[in-house]
Amino acid sequence: MHQVHIDRRQSLIKENMARIGRKLLVMSNKGGVGKSSVAASFAALLSASGQRTGLLDIDIHGPSMARLTGKEGIPPSSDGKFMDPVPVRENLSLISMGSLLGKAGTPVIWRGPMKLNVLRQFLADVRWGDLDWLVIDAPPGTGDEPLSLCQMVPDLAAVVVTTGQEVALLDSVKAVNFLKTIPVKVAGIVENMGAFGCPHCGGQVDLFRSGGGERAAREAGVPFLGTVPFDHELLSSGEKGELYPLAHPDRPAARALSAALERLREAR
Ligand code: ADP
Numbered sequence: 001m002h003q004v005h006i007d008r009r010q011s012l013i014k015e016n017m018a019r020i021g022r023k024l025l026v027m028s029n030k031g032g033v034g035k036s037s038v039a040a041s042f043a044a045l046l047s048a049s050g051q052r053t054g055l056l057d058i059d060i061h062g063p064s065m066a067r068l069t070g071k072e073g074i075p076p077s078s079d080g081k082f083m084d085p086v087p088v089r090e091n092l093s094l095i096s097m098g099s100l101l102g103k104a105g106t107p108v109i110w111r112g113p114m115k116l117n118v119l120r121q122f123l124a125d126v127r128w129g130d131l132d133w134l135v136i137d138a139p140p141g142t143g144d145e146p147l148s149l150c151q152m153v154p155d156l157a158a159v160v161v162t163t164g165q166e167v168a169l170l171d172s173v174k175a176v177n178f179l180k181t182i183p184v185k186v187a188g189i190v191e192n193m194g195a196f197g198c199p200h201c202g203g204q205v206d207l208f209r210s211g212g213g214e215r216a217a218r219e220a221g222v223p224f225l226g227t228v229p230f231d232h233e234l235l236s237s238g239e240k241g242e243l244y245p246l247a248h249p250d251r252p253a254a255r256a257l258s259a260a261l262e263r264l265r266e267a268r
Contacts, residue, residue: 010152012124017153020054020131024187024264025149025158027179029171031062031140034192035161037238038228039137040068041257042159042264044243047092051132054085056122057096058149059139060115066098070241075099076126083126089243095126112144119148142178150182157185159225159264163193164212172213176220187264188223189213196229196252205230223267225260229253 017023026039036059043055057065066072069088076083076095085093097118128134136153138146150156158179162172172189179186191213195206207230217224231253237244245254 006120009120009124013120013152014154016123016126016128017134017155020128020134022132023134023136023153023156025136025138025146025153025156025184026161027138027146027158027175028140028161029142029175030168033140033161033163033168034228035140036064036068036137037234037244038159038161038190038192038257038260039135040065040243041245041254042261043092043133043135044089044246045258045261046133046135047089048246051091052130053092054128054131054134055088055092055094055096055137056134057094057098057137058119058122058145059137060097060118060145062139063096063098064238065094065096065137067241068238069094069096069243071096071099072241073099081125085126085128089246093128095122115145116148119145120152123152142175146178147182150179150184157187159187160189160222161192162189162213162216163208164191164206164210164227165208166212168208169212169216169219172216173220176216176222186220186222187267188225188260189217189220190225190260191227193230194227194256196231223263225263226256228256228260 028035043053046053057063071086076086085095088094160172160175162168194210195204198205214224229252233248234244245257248254
């Protein structure tokens, strides 16, 4: 009985995923490097360029996508059998753990099989419809959820987000190696929180010693998609729930996000 249920879900996943052009997993080997911000920004930019885009946040322990997109506390509508993703803006819809979990700050204590079940549900029981892109924000690391996801979703490509310092460099090479063994196509590495111009003195401030992302990409033999500078506006956009690259298109970090996305779109 249980197996029949899982098989049915798996065939629903197949049907759903066949209606989506490109599936992109955004991952990192460590938290706090800006993975969710990059995922939200890519999804926002894609939608603004007319691409029908779904955004799926499967970071069960630290879901931030509902907040980043200004949709905190808004659950997807459901007829008891299927769920409809929450509309964010034209061409962009969202399913986030955050909108299902109720009060922010409540920790989730779920064992592996439960997490897997939710993941399956998000892929099988959501009416994603016909999409050009599905952008998936994975939890940090190379644990169960990203692994299961990679196995469940056909034709997945992944982008690894990192900061520039040495440990992040090693971490991102590890993430790339993880993807290569599954195997999942690695679309490239984005370095985030790179050097930025000081608003007071105009000098360059390099918080995380820029350059690690490019070195990691070279070392791992995957494309380098670019460096996104640190920007305090990105931080406050996240808090306000506005989509940063659409709200501040002329900021250097927004331009860098656009350029990274263009490189990714060109590399097929
Ligand atoms: P992760 O998903 O890797 O845990 P988040 O996207 O949640 O990381 O980002 C962590 C914090 O850093 C957030 O407060 C976010 O607004 C901020 N942040 C991310 N990228 C940048 C950036 N380029 N400049 C400034 N702040 C950033």
